[in-house]
Amino acid sequence: MAACPPSPPTKPSGAGWRPEAAPPFIRQQRSLTLAALRQGEFGVKFFDRLRQGLRRGAAASALAALTVALTGVAPAHADWLKAESERFIVYSDGGESKLRQFVQELEGYDRFLRLRMGLAVDEAPPRKLPIYLVNSRSGLLKVSPDLHENIAGFYTATNEDIFGIALRDQTVDTLKHEYAHHFMMQNFSYPYPGWFVEGFAEYYATVEIEKSRILVGKYNENRAYWLQAASWMPMTELLSKRPSPSTRSRDTYYPLAWLLTHWFLGDTDRQKALSAYLRDVGAGGDPVEAMQRATGLDPTELRRTLRRYMNGRIPYQGVMVTYPPVPITVTRLSRSADDLLLLNQRLKIGVPTEKRAATTEEVRRAAARHPDDPLALLALGHAELHFGDPAAAEAPLQRLLALDPNHVEALQYLARARMEAAEDADDLEDSDRLRGEAQGFLARAYRADDANYATLLLIAENRSGAPGYPNDNDLAVLEQAFVLAPQLGAARINLAQVLMSRDRNDEAIALLEPMVNDPHRPSPAARTLLLRAKGQTEDEAAAQEAALASLAEDEDDEADGL
Numbered sequence: 001m002a003a004c005p006p007s008p009p010t011k012p013s014g015a016g017w018r019p020e021a022a023p024p025f026i027r028q029q030r031s032l033t034l035a036a037l038r039q040g041e042f043g044v045k046f047f048d049r050l051r052q053g054l055r056r057g058a059a060a061s062a063l064a065a066l067t068v069a070l071t072g073v074a075p076a077h078a079d080w081l082k083a084e085s086e087r088f089i090v091y092s093d094g095g096e097s098k099l100r101q102f103v104q105e106l107e108g109y110d111r112f113l114r115l116r117m118g119l120a121v122d123e124a125p126p127r128k129l130p131i132y133l134v135n136s137r138s139g140l141l142k143v144s145p146d147l148h149e150n151i152a153g154f155y156t157a158t159n160e161d162i163f164g165i166a167l168r169d170q171t172v173d174t175l176k177h178e179y180a181h182h183f184m185m186q187n188f189s190y191p192y193p194g195w196f197v198e199g200f201a202e203y204y205a206t207v208e209i210e211k212s213r214i215l216v217g218k219y220n221e222n223r224a225y226w227l228q229a230a231s232w233m234p235m236t237e238l239l240s241k242r243p244s245p246s247t248r249s250r251d252t253y254y255p256l257a258w259l260l261t262h263w264f265l266g267d268t269d270r271q272k273a274l275s276a277y278l279r280d281v282g283a284g285g286d287p288v289e290a291m292q293r294a295t296g297l298d299p300t301e302l303r304r305t306l307r308r309y310m311n312g313r314i315p316y317q318g319v320m321v322t323y324p325p326v327p328i329t330v331t332r333l334s335r336s337a338d339d340l341l342l343l344n345q346r347l348k349i350g351v352p353t354e355k356r357a358a359t360t361e362e363v364r365r366a367a368a369r370h371p372d373d374p375l376a377l378l379a380l381g382h383a384e385l386h387f388g389d390p391a392a393a394e395a396p397l398q399r400l401l402a403l404d405p406n407h408v409e410a411l412q413y414l415a416r417a418r419m420e421a422a423e424d425a426d427d428l429e430d431s432d433r434l435r436g437e438a439q440g441f442l443a444r445a446y447r448a449d450d451a452n453y454a455t456l457l458l459i460a461e462n463r464s465g466a467p468g469y470p471n472d473n474d475l476a477v478l479e480q481a482f483v484l485a486p487q488l489g490a491a492r493i494n495l496a497q498v499l500m501s502r503d504r505n506d507e508a509i510a511l512l513e514p515m516v517n518d519p520h521r522p523s524p525a526a527r528t529l530l531l532r533a534k535g536q537t538e539d540e541a542a543a544q545e546a547a548l549a550s551l552a553e554d555e556d557d558e559a560d561g562l
Helices: 058-071 096-117 137-143 172-187 194-205 221-229 235-239 250-265 268-282 287-295 299-311 336-349 353-368 374-387 390-403 408-424 428-448 453-463 472-484 489-501 505-517 524-534 538-560
Strands: 025-028 031-034 081-084 088-092 129-134 153-157 162-167 214-216 317-319 329-332
Touching (some): 096 214, 129 137, 129 336, 162 336, 194 505, 250 299, 408 453
Parallel strands (some): 088 129
Antiparallel strands (some): 081 088
């Protein structure tokens, strides 16, 4: 087998993964410093429906698409602009002025989160987050053809990319919610309960950035409506780490998570209680019992307290702070972007088996309209490799390397092609040769960009099964992949497995618990690995969940009798 890069990858300055010992909450000026927050976002996570303007521009987009389809001629220039700032790469098919304004607001939001978390305001992340802004629903469907009609965008983390896409001009609050998750996963590691994960993102989703101040703690009208009009889910279910899909009144999960977070953060003494609660839960305490220890309130009393809080005057803060504009570079993409930019993103999130042939043919037709264009070559090579004819992927990817010898994605796909061929090889010598070729492509990709998590995951995968795996360098590679992409489930699971092989189960547990606690997409694979790390059986875990369900039923009965 070929060796890994000769030395462990260097971690970003100040970065490096170790589980947080405790989540202290410290009052600084008019903000909170949170030492550890949300982890474990994983897979596709959809935005909520926007109440206005969902179909704005749909007719115009349909007419434009029909015109191009009938003429078969691409426009003279692309509609797509790319804006790059310190923390974001934002693509938009709209105007430059609004694009710049959007990026400035995102940058201000990131700085405000850093202020509240006690992080260096000017520190940039190791990886910029790509966001795609589209004019209409047709743009969303280009990436995810089966998207539900009421969904206005989504965020996804895959082995090939981590990005968000949304309707432009209407989605700032929703993007703030998702970015709060992304930001916390990037900067902190702690096994938080699911309600706080969502409550924190909900709390900061309503931040309003004005010229000389930032408003924080305001309420969302939709969430407020559900709190007032719907039956609340039991506090026991809210506090438990994994709310059951059959839970009554699950529509109030997000509103209650927001309300409980707001109640805690709105008072200095309650902030201390929240800190104690999170320490307790992080140390393995039962989330329901820990709440009573921290606040002195049982679930029914907590429910009454939150109702009184909701019916009073919900406070919010005005933080007097301004940030100077950040440099933003805007470029117009080549005309191939109109046909292939979003289609290429579809390839990254995966294509159902029954649609792979049609998708590959769609890419072939689009790429044929843009011969020798880098984006067209990349999309064609990718589509052939994963969904079409793998042998046909070689030519466009090699041509792309001839145009750009350091094209990281082309190197990754060529390495992947060798790795898949090695898996199918009948002869061990052929398998070793192919893995060696793959390692050569990956070494080139790593030299071109040593902060690309996909390259690191491929390096580790190509090494797995080799004599001596996992060695210290393999561990360093996986640690670096996690530092760069903590939002990605594969980065967590792969690292957790290696840590467990070295009897570092506590660290593995810290990686896995957020995935299991995720209220959107709890990971069965992470759950199985977590039970192993804890030395628990499925029966023991099921008994704990049954006990929580019983408590929730008792609480519901008591609430009904109030």
